[in-house]
Amino acid sequence: MKVLVAGGAGFIGTNLIEELLREGHQVVCIDNLSLGNTNNLSVLMENPAFIFYEGDICDRNFLANIFEKENLDYVFHLAANSDIRASAQNPDVEYKNTYTTTYQILSCMKEYGVKKIFFASTSAVYGNKLGVLLDENTPKLEPVSYYGAAKLGSEALISAFSYMNDLKALIFRFPNVIGPHLTHGVIFDFIKKLNCDPENLEILGDGNQTKPYIYVKDLVKAILKFMNSVEEKKENVILYNIGVNTATSVKRIADILCEEMGLTNVRYHFTGGPVGWKGDVPRFLYCLDKVHNAGWCAEYESDEAVRKTIQNILATKID
Amino acid sequence: MKVLVAGGAGFIGTNLIEELLREGHQVVCIDNLSLGNTNNLSVLMENPAFIFYEGDICDRNFLANIFEKENLDYVFHLAANSDIRASAQNPDVEYKNTYTTTYQILSCMKEYGVKKIFFASTSAVYGNKLGVLLDENTPKLEPVSYYGAAKLGSEALISAFSYMNDLKALIFRFPNVIGPHLTHGVIFDFIKKLNCDPENLEILGDGNQTKPYIYVKDLVKAILKFMNSVEEKKENVILYNIGVNTATSVKRIADILCEEMGLTNVRYHFTGGPVGWKGDVPRFLYCLDKVHNAGWCAEYESDEAVRKTIQNILATKID
Numbered sequence: 001m002k003v004l005v006a007g008g009a010g011f012i013g014t015n016l017i018e019e020l021l022r023e024g025h026q027v028v029c030i031d032n033l034s035l036g037n038t039n040n041l042s043v044l045m046e047n048p049a050f051i052f053y054e055g056d057i058c059d060r061n062f063l064a065n066i067f068e069k070e071n072l073d074y075v076f077h078l079a080a081n082s083d084i085r086a087s088a089q090n091p092d093v094e095y096k097n098t099y100t101t102t103y104q105i106l107s108c109m110k111e112y113g114v115k116k117i118f119f120a121s122t123s124a125v126y127g128n129k130l131g132v133l134l135d136e137n138t139p140k141l142e143p144v145s146y147y148g149a150a151k152l153g154s155e156a157l158i159s160a161f162s163y164m165n166d167l168k169a170l171i172f173r174f175p176n177v178i179g180p181h182l183t184h185g186v187i188f189d190f191i192k193k194l195n196c197d198p199e200n201l202e203i204l205g206d207g208n209q210t211k212p213y214i215y216v217k218d219l220v221k222a223i224l225k226f227m228n229s230v231e232e233k234k235e236n237v238i239l240y241n242i243g244v245n246t247a248t249s250v251k252r253i254a255d256i257l258c259e260e261m262g263l264t265n266v267r268y269h270f271t272g273g274p275v276g277w278k279g280d281v282p283r284f285l286y287c288l289d290k291v292h293n294a295g296w297c298a299e300y301e302s303d304e305a306v307r308k309t310i311q312n313i314l315a316t317k318i319d
Numbered sequence: 320m321k322v323l324v325a326g327g328a329g330f331i332g333t334n335l336i337e338e339l340l341r342e343g344h345q346v347v348c349i350d351n352l353s354l355g356n357t358n359n360l361s362v363l364m365e366n367p368a369f370i371f372y373e374g375d376i377c378d379r380n381f382l383a384n385i386f387e388k389e390n391l392d393y394v395f396h397l398a399a400n401s402d403i404r405a406s407a408q409n410p411d412v413e414y415k416n417t418y419t420t421t422y423q424i425l426s427c428m429k430e431y432g433v434k435k436i437f438f439a440s441t442s443a444v445y446g447n448k449l450g451v452l453l454d455e456n457t458p459k460l461e462p463v464s465y466y467g468a469a470k471l472g473s474e475a476l477i478s479a480f481s482y483m484n485d486l487k488a489l490i491f492r493f494p495n496v497i498g499p500h501l502t503h504g505v506i507f508d509f510i511k512k513l514n515c516d517p518e519n520l521e522i523l524g525d526g527n528q529t530k531p532y533i534y535v536k537d538l539v540k541a542i543l544k545f546m547n548s549v550e551e552k553k554e555n556v557i558l559y560n561i562g563v564n565t566a567t568s569v570k571r572i573a574d575i576l577c578e579e580m581g582l583t584n585v586r587y588h589f590t591g592g593p594v595g596w597k598g599d600v601p602r603f604l605y606c607l608d609k610v611h612n613a614g615w616c617a618e619y620e621s622d623e624a625v626r627k628t629i630q631n632i633l634a635t636k637i638d
Binding site for chain 1 (some may be wrong): 359407410411414418421422426428429444446447455456457458460461462463464465467468470471472473476478479480482483557597598
């Protein structure tokens with residue numbers, strides 16, 4: 001198949017493209033490089049089955065030209081602002097990079113008759129539902145971040161475009177995803193801080209913020225496993241919570257990091273409060289029955305994913 | 320209070336403004352006149368408590384200038400494409416007039432410290448859930464129209480902006496609303512058709528599409544009753560289904576219209592099928608317990624609302 005990976009120079013996109021190429025697909029990648037990085041793609045550039053377009057997916061003419069030219073079979077839509085903490089200061093980033101990208105991609109799919117899409121959604125659509133085991137039927141989705149709002153709006157667009165144009169859509173609501181090519185987040189921040197001062201570590205909140213971390217390789221396996229499963233279904237849109245059954249606290253991440261860096265005398269300084277930054281959801285718990293019953297389960301637990309990611313980052317250089 | 324009515328030259332906006340002025344509020348109205356009509360506002364123009372700005376709410380500078388100048392206490396956001404059937408052909412209208420208007424209004428509220436908003440949402444956010452009694456906790460909102468998708472996306476934005484900026488929001492999910500100043504819809508279409516040919520009436524679908532119709536005066540009373548109730552609540556966002564307990568079929572609308580026009584020999588021609596046009600939700604049923612328990616109930620049943628609206632339109636001229 002010839003597939004588009006929108007936002008393919010980003011963290012998850014890069015990992016996905018590697019696997020898509022390995023499985024023999026032709027990959028067209030579009031990225032504006034706002035968070036994505038061509039370093040991630042440099043190895044791929046030599047692959048004749050890979051084409052890269054640098055540009056803005058919000059620019060309909062730019063996007064339509066690529067749809068016109070490339071004759072696509074499938075769209076993987078991973079283009080979004082993924083730095084929720086940053087967009088809390090500037091919601092325009094979400095309006096543009098997270099919502100408008102979805103709108104323009106769906107419009108082009110409608111116009112050029114592309115019928116299949118995978119969409120990267122997020123646990124942030126649920127909002128802050130402390131103590132609720134979140135499954136795909138949980139009512140009253142009330143996002144607290146602009147990011148979660150733009151992703152929920154994108155899911156709504158996919159619902160309407162799928163119905164109106166007979167598209168088939170696969171949506172995963174991701175938890176925190178980590179692994180090779182990671183660009184930001186708590187692990188990144190901690191490594192940078194400890195590189196500057198290996199004796200003190202500032203930790204936002206009380207350190208008890210606890211979330212499931214999925215290893216990106218596990219996530220990519222799930223995408224490839226289910227990418228064509230929607231065709232067999234009656235519904236136009238299939239949605240799964242995806243993740244791991246375990247979770248890791250921010251303090252535990254700091255502990256694992258100190259172990260891996262061989263640091264024994266680090267003093268933790270907590271900024272205090274249950275939330276690291278406004279718009280963050282400090283704890284959530286997924287019900288994964290639906291995706292497990294469909295035959296997929298993550299290989300790595302949350303703590304293992306954290307440790308593997310730390311090892312991977314420490315083995316490469318960090319600026 | 321000094322209030323903004325965004326989309327105030329439209330059908331519901333005009334009715335709302337009349338009541339807001341009667342209650343002694345100062346009203347700032349913005350409308351791009353895409354569906355709104357200054358004829359509706361001509362009587363109001365002489366009222367010194369009323370100011371009208373013609374322009375596009377998607378234009379941030381235009382909107383910000385009004386926020387800067389007017390020192391608003393409350394925003395009633397009714398700006399949207401309300402012609403779902405039209406936008407089924409052109410979703411750009413929803414992206415712009417329904418979603419982007421919400422985004423820009425919330426951004427200006429954030430910037431200028433306006434803390435209270437009423438938002439006109441819709442039953443279309445639920446999608447097509449035949450046989451389900453829809454209440455505010457119904458899970459899996461899957462809009463089938465671009466309109467419903469843009470409204471659900473707007474609700475998500477309100478959730479995030481409210482949390483991040485301590486806004487208080489009141490959201491009503493409207494059913495079909497009819498009454499004086501109506502601009503389009505089935506009643507309008509039927510009158511036009513019968514004016515052309517009083518012996519034949521084409522009816523889209525099988526005529527059994529059955530929906531609750533609320534009289535606009537009832538709706539406006541509910542908005543005024545609850546507009547400040549959110550301040551007393553712990554939640555940032557209060558959401559109600561609003562409507563009537565009864566419903567009217569399309570064929571019944573035709574019958575009432577023929578009675579009111581004094582036509583006895585009209586042949587109905589059904590285009591057939593359960594849906595009038597793609598993207599329409601042919602039947603839905605609201606649970607209204609939440610709003611009834613809060614002390615509001617519609618005065619007019621669905622059939623009465625239809626008859627009053629027909630009488631009102633027939634008493635005025637239709638082009």
